[in-house]
Amino acid sequence: MPAADHPAGPPPSRHPGSPPAASAGPPEKPATGSPKKPKEPQKPEKPPAARSRRSPLRWVRENAVVLAGCAALVYLLLPNLVILLFSFNKPAGRFNYSWQAFSADAWTDPCGVADMCGSLRRSLRIAILATLLTTVFGTLAAFALARYRFRGRSTANALIFLPMAMPEVVMAASLGTLFLNMRVQFGFVTILIAHVMFCLSFVVVAVKARVMSMDPRLEEAARDLYAGPFQTFLRVTLPLAAPGIAAGALLSFALSFDDFIITQFNAGPSTVTFPMFVWGAAQRGVPVQVNVIGSAMFVLAVALVVCGQFVTNRRRKS
């Protein structure tokens, strides 16, 4: 009791941070500021408890990184979990915003909404084609920029960075204007061209970083061991650059698949991609199937990453 009287006894104006108060940390603060009377009965337990166990402040300090990481993860994953949860909803009206009842209807009939699967197929086709084209061109460009010195190299480097730095709207609008002035029919091809254009930068950056970190002596060793220029590229250069190329390809697939702004400006009236469909549907009421597609893509992506990690871990161990 005397130990408890001490921190509570002096008026708040004297010393808010007497020893027991300081060790108790944050929970103590409201006590000094707020009226004393209701807090008084809690006081006796707190200081001895904090002293006997390891101070909670210290525990927080030691695990700060883990806690921050978990918080960030929750922050990032919570929306996805909500989407997943509501893909099992049975909405009452047109809007899927409040939980009504559990139902797997949307999962058993994902294409039940008109035009949705058509737009999904279109998006996938564009994303795959754009990925193929950007990966090939981007890899070639990255090798040229990383390996050779030529006039205009630094200009090319700067231009490659531009699409990443520029606001998407500006790029989308100017590209749309260009197509309009050239009297190009808007549609699948214009979307593809636009996607190749902005995805290219990401592939170039990813592959270039990899190529620059490669040891040129490995290629010399291959040439020394009877591999001609083509064999050297195929057997040594390409396998070594593969992680960079794969990263670039995945990035461009993801970017192309979910791009909305650039697509919106360069699509024809009949070429509706999946993101455009979702946007349109959001005005009228989002069908549960959109949640299903979103959740499926998320689960698929996570599964791919986990598989990749698993394989590399096993390879490293063997």
Add this chain to the structure above:
Amino acid sequence: MTLTLSGISKSFDDFTAVHPLDLTIPEGSFFALLGASGCGKTTTLRMIAGLEEPSAGRILLGDDDITRLPPHKRPVNTVFQNYALFPHLDIAENVAFGLRRRGIKNVRAQVAEMLDLVQLGDLARRRPRQLSGGQQQRVALARALINRPRVLLLDEPLGALDLKLRRQMQLELKRIQTEVGITFVHVTHDQEEAMTMADSVAVMYQGRVEQLGPPADLYENPRSTFVANFLGTSNLVEAKVLAGQDTAGTASAGLRVEVPGADGALRVPPDRCSAGDTEPGAMVLVGIRPEKIALVSAEEAATVPDGHNRLTGRIKDAGYLGVSWQYQVETPAGAELTVYAQNLERDSRLTAGAPVVLHWRPAHTFALDAAQDAAAGEETL
């Protein structure tokens, strides 16, 4: 097959890495290119491999001119510095790489045999990253040797290994070379490595070959200050050539030189003088290896055999090295001489400050041109 470099040179923009160079490397020999970093030895090796195109000159393998051949068409393989093993292939595939590129399908037996030769048979399925430095070194060697090249090029192959492992690999390399009988061209900056392994050594300095010969020859009879200092240590003293030739003991005429403060002239055998100007009055650098010098206390000066070269001096510092004693002796000649004495029966009078007489056989003396930098090649490591 003899490897011949004739007039080969390499310039990068305004820098000449290798000055026109002539070398003949006989078949089956272990040849070392020795020099400090930046002397052009690696560039020379890369030109033989075909990884660098010579600015001028020709490279002949036997009678075939291979100067313009791309690297993958030359019957020459390289063990690279830091090995350059392919990280995405396992050990067996690394070793099989050359065979596969030449279209040989069934490589298993050869790979196994080669891995046994370098004592790595049980690691065939590992990745290079999982191996120690010494093991990686052996893989690099096996990967090159499996192709039975006419010439094997080794670019500082032991540079990344620690001292003990390096000693072990030196013997191992020598054993493998004797076993396979392939010509080895070995680039190194380690004079000890070159001396223990090579049949003949070319010492390179600033893009030129300073001296070429068997290791013992280079050590006993250096022809330039760089060789004298880079291979072991040398005492070099400026001396003036005296009139009158030395005829004592030898059929041909030697050189008599005078060092300030010497008791009489020093004699240099005629075949050990590489100074250009030996007219009386010209200056030369007289050299003697520290272990060739005998040291006696001044009180026993009378015991110095007749006909020995001798100098008087004072011990400045005596250091105990265990296997030997190292003395620094001040002489009136100006230079400070280093003397190594076997740790046998030491005269207790040989302490710092004691006056002493240094003497050695004239046959161990050499003379170099005084026009060069006497300190060239010193303390380069």
